[in-house]
Amino acid sequence: MPSHSEEDRLKSPLAKARGLGSAHHGAEHWLHQKITALANIPLILWLVWSIVKLKAATYAQFTAWLASPLNAILMILLIISVLYHARLGSQVIAEDYLSGWFRMSKLIGIRLFFFAIGVACIFSVLKIAFTAGM
Amino acid sequence: MSETIKKVQRPLSPHLQVYKLPLTARLSISHRAAGVALSAGTVLVAAFLIAAAAGEESYNFVMGIASSVPGQIILFLWSAALYYHMCNGIRHMFWDTGKFLEKDVAMRTNYIVIMFAFILTAATWACAYLTS
Ligand code: HEM
Numbered sequence: 001m002p003s004h005s006e007e008d009r010l011k012s013p014l015a016k017a018r019g020l021g022s023a024h025h026g027a028e029h030w031l032h033q034k035i036t037a038l039a040n041i042p043l044i045l046w047l048v049w050s051i052v053k054l055k056a057a058t059y060a061q062f063t064a065w066l067a068s069p070l071n072a073i074l075m076i077l078l079i080i081s082v083l084y085h086a087r088l089g090s091q092v093i094a095e096d097y098l099s100g101w102f103r104m105s106k107l108i109g110i111r112l113f114f115f116a117i118g119v120a121c122i123f124s125v126l127k128i129a130f131t132a133g134m
Numbered sequence: 135m136s137e138t139i140k141k142v143q144r145p146l147s148p149h150l151q152v153y154k155l156p157l158t159a160r161l162s163i164s165h166r167a168a169g170v171a172l173s174a175g176t177v178l179v180a181a182f183l184i185a186a187a188a189g190e191e192s193y194n195f196v197m198g199i200a201s202s203v204p205g206q207i208i209l210f211l212w213s214a215a216l217y218y219h220m221c222n223g224i225r226h227m228f229w230d231t232g233k234f235l236e237k238d239v240a241m242r243t244n245y246i247v248i249m250f251a252f253i254l255t256a257a258t259w260a261c262a263y264l265t266s
Contacts, residue, residue, distance in 0.1 A: 034230065041224070052261050059186075059189075059193045062193065066186075083176065086169070086172065089173070093166060093170065117176050124186065
């Protein structure tokens with residue numbers, strides 16, 4: 001693990017340790033994972049119930065359903081809570097199994113992936129909600 | 135020399151290729167697997183919403199896929215992974231408060247989690263197919 005380059009030999013112990021420790025986001029990460037987990041429970045149950053209810057919905061029926069403010073708001077809350085939860089969870093998995101540059105690129109990729117999915121979902125919901133029946 | 139090595143009974147970590155994982159360990163890694171599967175599945179949720187936002191034709195197209203046999207199988211697996219991850223996630227949060235951590239209690243809650251996930255999945259699909 002420790003490399004014995006000339007530069008390392010000259011570094012103080014503090015300089016060597018810098019950047020290798022915790023980012024001090026652990027407790028917050030954990031708490032946010034649990035808050036979103038709790039929020040996910042009613043939201044996911046609502047989603048599955050809605051899917052069962054709308055299983056044979058025509059386009060007009062589906063868009064009218066999503067245009068109702070309560071449904072649109074719940075859908076956007078669900079998208080935010082689930083994707084944030086999934087981003088935090090996937091980050092932990094990447095941190096557990098990967099290291100070095102691959103890990104860093106995976107961590108960046110995970111954030112970009114869930115952010116992009118979130119924007120796509122929220123835009124779609126808003127478009128349907130604001131244009132249904134027009 | 136080799137004699138002494140043999141005599142020292144050092145504990146070994148489970149060798150994953152040959153060691154049959156206890157149920158608790160299998161459910162633990164399943165929580166992670168379900169989380170990854172559900173995360174990948176968000177692409178399909180986004181695809182559905184984008185298709186619906188694009189208009190009636192693409193909405194009908196994805197609804198056709200969803201109601202086909204492969205589509206129904208994927209939805210079934212999605213619901214099972216979701217319910218399992220939810221039930222086990224609730225157990226995780228009890229563990230976080232320090233409850234149910236004893237080995238025999240964990241074993242009992244293993245079965246409770248599996249049972250609830252099974253019942254919720256079955257009830258959902260019964261509702262989907264038995265109601266109009
Ligand atoms: C339905 C309600 C849900 C509940 C109650 C829930 C609960 C939890 C909990 C408590 C954890 C943390 C486990 C730990 O401490 O190690 C977790 C992890 C995770 N969840 Fe969820 N979750 C839910 C839905 C979802 C959904 C919909 C997704 C994906 C779209 C998801 C993806 C993940 C991932 C990727 C992890 C990380 C797994 C790991 O670290 O092994 N969860 N979940």
